[in-house]
Amino acid sequence: MAHIQLKNISKTFGNHTALTGLDLDIADGEFFVLLGETGAGKTTTLRLIAGLEKPSAGQVFIDGVDVADWGAAERDVALVLQQYSLYPRYTVRENLEFPLKPKIRRLPDAEIKDRVDRAARTLRIEHLLDRKTDRLSGGEMQRVSIGRAIVRKPRVFLMDEPLSALDAKLREALRTELKNLQIQLGATFLFVTHDQIEAMSMGDKVGVLNHGRIIQTGTPHEIYNNPRDTYVASFVGSPPMNLIDGRLVNGRAVMAPLNFELPFAGGAKASGATEGRPLVFGIRPEDVYLESGAPVEARVHDVENHGVEKILTLRVGDTTLRATVPARTDVAIEQPVRFAWNPDKVVLFDKGSGVSLRHAS
Amino acid sequence: MAAVRTSSEITFNRVAIVAVLLVTIIFLAPIYWIASTAFKPRNLATTIPPTVVFQPEISPFVKLFTKRSQLRSPPSPEEYAAAPWWERVVFDGGEKIVRDGKGQVQWSGYPSRFLNSLIIAITSTVLAVGMGTFTAYGFSRFKVKGEADLLFFILSTRMLPPVVVAIPMFLMYRAVGLNDSHIGLIILYTAFNLSFSVWLMKGFMDEIPKEYEEAALVDGYTRMEAFFKIVLPEAATGIAATAVFCFITAWNEYAFALIMTNRRAQTAPPFIPSQVGSGLPDWTVIAAGTFLFLLPVAIFTFLLRNHLLRGMSFGAIRK
Numbered sequence: 001m002a003h004i005q006l007k008n009i010s011k012t013f014g015n016h017t018a019l020t021g022l023d024l025d026i027a028d029g030e031f032f033v034l035l036g037e038t039g040a041g042k043t044t045t046l047r048l049i050a051g052l053e054k055p056s057a058g059q060v061f062i063d064g065v066d067v068a069d070w071g072a073a074e075r076d077v078a079l080v081l082q083q084y085s086l087y088p089r090y091t092v093r094e095n096l097e098f099p100l101k102p103k104i105r106r107l108p109d110a111e112i113k114d115r116v117d118r119a120a121r122t123l124r125i126e127h128l129l130d131r132k133t134d135r136l137s138g139g140e141m142q143r144v145s146i147g148r149a150i151v152r153k154p155r156v157f158l159m160d161e162p163l164s165a166l167d168a169k170l171r172e173a174l175r176t177e178l179k180n181l182q183i184q185l186g187a188t189f190l191f192v193t194h195d196q197i198e199a200m201s202m203g204d205k206v207g208v209l210n211h212g213r214i215i216q217t218g219t220p221h222e223i224y225n226n227p228r229d230t231y232v233a234s235f236v237g238s239p240p241m242n243l244i245d246g247r248l249v250n251g252r253a254v255m256a257p258l259n260f261e262l263p264f265a266g267g268a269k270a271s272g273a274t275e276g277r278p279l280v281f282g283i284r285p286e287d288v289y290l291e292s293g294a295p296v297e298a299r300v301h302d303v304e305n306h307g308v309e310k311i312l313t314l315r316v317g318d319t320t321l322r323a324t325v326p327a328r329t330d331v332a333i334e335q336p337v338r339f340a341w342n343p344d345k346v347v348l349f350d351k352g353s354g355v356s357l358r359h360a361s
Numbered sequence: 362m363a364a365v366r367t368s369s370e371i372t373f374n375r376v377a378i379v380a381v382l383l384v385t386i387i388f389l390a391p392i393y394w395i396a397s398t399a400f401k402p403r404n405l406a407t408t409i410p411p412t413v414v415f416q417p418e419i420s421p422f423v424k425l426f427t428k429r430s431q432l433r434s435p436p437s438p439e440e441y442a443a444a445p446w447w448e449r450v451v452f453d454g455g456e457k458i459v460r461d462g463k464g465q466v467q468w469s470g471y472p473s474r475f476l477n478s479l480i481i482a483i484t485s486t487v488l489a490v491g492m493g494t495f496t497a498y499g500f501s502r503f504k505v506k507g508e509a510d511l512l513f514f515i516l517s518t519r520m521l522p523p524v525v526v527a528i529p530m531f532l533m534y535r536a537v538g539l540n541d542s543h544i545g546l547i548i549l550y551t552a553f554n555l556s557f558s559v560w561l562m563k564g565f566m567d568e569i570p571k572e573y574e575e576a577a578l579v580d581g582y583t584r585m586e587a588f589f590k591i592v593l594p595e596a597a598t599g600i601a602a603t604a605v606f607c608f609i610t611a612w613n614e615y616a617f618a619l620i621m622t623n624r625r626a627q628t629a630p631p632f633i634p635s636q637v638g639s640g641l642p643d644w645t646v647i648a649a650g651t652f653l654f655l656l657p658v659a660i661f662t663f664l665l666r667n668h669l670l671r672g673m674s675f676g677a678i679r680k
Contacts, residue, residue, distance in 0.1 A: 050575075050579055052578065072575070073582065078580075079576060081576070085572060085576045098580060099581065102586065103583075104581050148580075
C-alpha cells in the first residue's frame with residue numbers, strides 16, 4: 001500500500017495542455033476520487049501515476065520516492081479501465097493469472113492458483129474461471145478486470161471510469177462492492193470518474209478537476225456543502241446548486257434583476273461580504289422550501305417526479321431556481337407558490353471570480 | 362423483413378444468381394482447361410473441337426518430372442515388359458526416359474524450379490510479413506518524426522511498374538553477383554512486398570486497442586513481451602491476410618524471375634513457358650506443370666481461409 005504525491009505536475013501533448021501545476025496528495029489506504037468532465041485531465045493524471053506517460057514538468061512520489069525513472073512495470077500499480085483490459089483470446093483464469101507471470105515477479109504455480117482462486121471467491125466469479133472472456137456480460141467482465149488488479153496485491157489501484165460502461169443497476173451494485181473491497185483490502189484507490197454520484201458515494205476524498213487544474217480537494221461533505229467556486233457548486237449535486245446573482249443590502253439578500261429579497265444570516269459579514277458588492281448566492285435545492293407565509297412569490301415552471309421527492313423549477317421573473325420538495329407536495333405547473341431558503345445554508349461567491357467568499361479569506 | 366418478398370425482388374434474385382454463376386464459369390474455365398489438359402493423352406490435347414470426354418492419363422506428370430528422348434525404334438518386348446509402369450507410359454508415347462551410366466533416371470528441370478519457387482516465395486513472404494509487422498507496430502504505437510512522409514515514401518515504391526526498373530536492377534545485380542541466386546530474388550520480392558505489408562499491417566495494428574499492451578506493461582511485462590504475448594496473437598488475422606497476398610505476388614512473379622535467373626535459381630513461372638520453345642510442344646506436359654504450380658497457392662489460401670474472410674474487410678472489425 002502506498003502514499004501517492006503529485007507535485008506541480010504539468011503535461012502537454014504538442015500544443016494541447018492537459019494538466020497545469022497539479023498537486024495531489026493521496027494518503028495510504030485512502031479511497032480518492034478524481035472527479036471531472038471529459039477532457040479535464042483525469043485519465044492523464046492516472047496514466048502519469050501508472051508510468052504510461054511522463055510529466056512535462058513536476059514530480060510523482062510513491063511512498064516518498066521520486067519515481068520519474070521507473071517504468072510502468074516497476075511502479076507496481078494496478079490499472080482497471082472502462083473496457084479493453086481483458087485479453088479476448090484468454091479464459092478468465094488465464095486473464096487473472098497473467099499479472100502474476102511476468103519475469104520480474106513470477107510467482108510459484110501454487111501461489112498463483114491460490115491467489116486466483118481467492119480473488120475469484122472475493123468477486124464471486126468462480127463459476128466463470130474457464131470461460132472465454134468474449135462470453136462474459138459487461139458486469140462479469142468488469143469484475144474480472146478488478147480481479148486482475150487485486151490478484152497482484154499492488155501498492156495502489158488506479159481505476160479509470162471502471163463503471164461507466166455498465167447499466168445503471170449494475171453500476172450501483174458494483175459501486176457498493178468496490179467500496180467494500182477497498183475497505184476489506186485496506187488499499188489505496190485512485191478512482192477516476194465524471195459521475196458525481198460515484199464520487200460522492202465512494203470517495204473518502206474527492207478532487208475536482210477542471211481544465212487540467214485541481215479546483216478543490218476535500219471530503220464529499222466539504223465539496224458538497226462548501227464548494228470552493230461556482231464551477232464545483234454547479235458540477236457536484238443533482239440537481240446542482242442554485243446560483244443567483246444579487247447583492248447584500250441591509251443584511252438581506254437582494255436578487256437582481258427583479259429585486260426579490262430573502263433574509264440572510266448575519267454570519268455573512270464574517271466572510272467578508274460588504275454591502276452592495278456583486279455576489280452570486282448559492283443555495284442547494286433541498287434548502288429551498290415552500291411555505292404559505294414565505295417572503296417571495298414564484299410560479300411553478302416545471303415538476304419532475306422522482307418518487308421519494310419532487311424537483312420543482314420555480315420561476316421569478318427571468319430567474320429560475322430548483323427546489324427539492326417531498327413527493328406529497330401537491331403543485332401544478334404555473335401555480336403561484338411562495339418560497340424561502342434556509343439562510344444558514346447560503347454560500348456566497350464573488351461575482352467576478354466565482355470563488356466562494358469562505359475560501360477567498 | 363426477408364419473409365415478405367415482392368415478385369420483382371424474386372426476379373432480381375434469380376437474375377443475380379444466374380449472373381454470378383456465369384461469372385464463376387468464365388473465371389473457372391481456364392482452370393478447368395489446364396486441369397483437363399494435364400490428364401489428356403497427347404493426341405487429344407489440341408483437337409478441334411476440344412475433347413471433353415476422355416480416358417484420364419498420368420503420363421503428362423511422368424513426362425513432366427523426367428528427362429526424355431525420342432525413340433528411334435520401338436522398345437523390344439522384353440525391355441517393355443521389364444520396365445516399370447511409369448516407364449511404359451513414356452514408351453507408349455514414342456519416347457524413352459533418359460538414364461545415366463548407372464541406370465539412374467534423369468530428372469527434368471521442373472522439380473528443381475518448383476523447389477526454387479517454394480524456397481524464394483516462402484522466405485520472401487516470411488521476411489516481408491515479419492519486417493512489415495514490426496514496422497507497422499512502430500508506426501502505429503510510437504510517435505515517429507515525419508510519420509506521414511515516411512509512410513508515403515514506403516508506399517511510393519509501389520508507384521511505378523516494377524518492370525521499369527528491371528534493366529537497372531539487372532545491371533546492379535550482375536555487378537554484385539546476385540543474378541541467378543536465391544538470395545537475389547528473395548531480396549527483390551521482399552522489397553517489393555514490404556511496402557504493401559507495412560501498409561496492410563498498420564491498418565490491423567491500429568485496430569488493436571493499445572489498452573491491451575498498457576495493461577500488460579502495468580502488470581510488469583516489457584514492451585517486447587507485451588508485443589509477443591498480446592499484440593501478435595491479436596494480429597493473427599492481419600498477418601494471415603498479408604501473408605497470402607505476399608505469397609501470391611512472390612509465387613506468381615514472372616518478369617524479374619525471367620530477367621534475373623536462368624538456371625540455378627530459376628523459378629517455375631519463367632521455366633514453364635520455356636518448354637514451348639523447341640519442336641512440337643507437348644501441351645499436356647506444360648499443362649501438368651501449370652496445374653501443379655497452381656496447387657500451393659490454393660492450399661495456402663484454403664488453410665488460411667478463416668482468417669482471410671475476416672481479413673478481407675481490412676480490419677473493419679470492431680466490437
